[in-house]
Amino acid sequence: MAEKTKLWYLQNFNMFDGMSPKMMMELAQNTSMQNNSKKEIIYFPEDASNTIYFLKAGKIKIYRLSEDGKTTTLQLLGPGEIFGESAILGQDTHDNIAEVVEDAVVCAMDKRDFQDLMEKSPKLTLSVNKFIGWRLRKIQAHVEDLVFKNASQRITSFLHRYVETFGKKMVDGWMVRPFLTHQEIADLTATARQTVNQVLNELAEQDVIKFSRRFLQLKGDLDQLES
């Protein structure tokens, strides 16, 4: 693949803001691309953690399974996000499952190459630290939600984040497309599928949202989805 094309893939990651063109070229040389379609698994727990991934397009979920087959999703990631970061955090295996939720374009880089780059560029190291801090903050907020909020508050505030992150602002509200299945939302919010269904329909009844399998529309302002 032409280096120019590779460069395109690496753009739009905040992490690489302010990097020299020379660095970016080096980055591009060490990167490989892949297209992954829905339901593909990028890695499993216990898989060797040698690679760090950059998500260029699509959505990825990071989740865990319990022994008795329950699922909990830790994060839903969109374009511009990094995953498989355990590779650069000194772990040699993954802890989670990474699965494609919407057809994705993923850049993969060997952890050694990335670490070499980090050594050369303190700026990059700083960005990485920021990113990790952000990830840590998000998961702490997740814990707080699980402990302090009830099921319908968790669902509502998830929808808030979902619309905020993935939605398009319209004159009269927001639109996200495609939408998730109720089961996916349940896994993200540690609730039951039936509860998600109920809350969703209540919100529609109150004319806050409108939804189908294909889309979620928020009528009006984001703060209507406050717990």
Place this chain on the structure above:
Amino acid sequence: MAEKTKLWYLQNFNMFDGMSPKMMMELAQNTSMQNNSKKEIIYFPEDASNTIYFLKAGKIKIYRLSEDGKTTTLQLLGPGEIFGESAILGQDTHDNIAEVVEDAVVCAMDKRDFQDLMEKSPKLTLSVNKFIGWRLRKIQAHVEDLVFKNASQRITSFLHRYVETFGKKMVDGWMVRPFLTHQEIADLTATARQTVNQVLNELAEQDVIKFSRRFLQLKGDLDQLES
């Protein structure tokens, strides 16, 4: 304070393993010490995050309050652990409360000094990354526990970790001293004080543990405290 003494304070942190004596001296120069007694608060949410802390002795808890006055403890830290790490992760305020649980000796270092040091020592950077990875793993496991385990499993497996981390191995089991209040355990496991009391007494009934306000004794092997 003599640099030698300061050095003593900085020993026993895995993070500094393999650092050159010269580096260690530099570290020591930039470090200040403090003794904090039980119930003292080291920082609050929204406090400026300029300092990174090393816990030399005692215990610290990192926790959050909800609007309606509930508490959830994210971590209980013992000697050798780092906290306030948001300072080096690009956040300018803290998100949590850090409070002394058992009289503590704390080393504090300005984040700039620490970052300078990191730039000079790739080895330190690597250790820091490892530490952050470890922290991330712990909190992910916390989420998993909250979602997959029931109250009594959470309490039991917390006791497991508590004994493992802070206990002394005896011929016939383990001993931890001092013990926590039931409310503290409740906050750590997202359960109610009364539930903790009940589970604790059940375990005592089954002759797995023995406890009082002052100590917790595990009779026999750690794996008796498996969920």
Place this chain on the structure above:
DNA sequence: ACATACATGTCTGCAATATGACAGTCCGAC
């Protein structure tokens, strides 16, 4: 067009655990 698998909608009962109340106990401060 049909078959099949998957997703949604709705109800009902049940189990887990929080909450509130209150008595008894311990502990440190004075």
Place this chain on the structure above:
DNA sequence: GTCGGACTGTCATATTGCAGACATGTATGT
């Protein structure tokens, strides 16, 4: 040594939201 506050032990009661059942709806491929 005693007093007050905090911690522990044990109820009874309330509530939340999960689980199961099942009908309906929708997409996909042949």
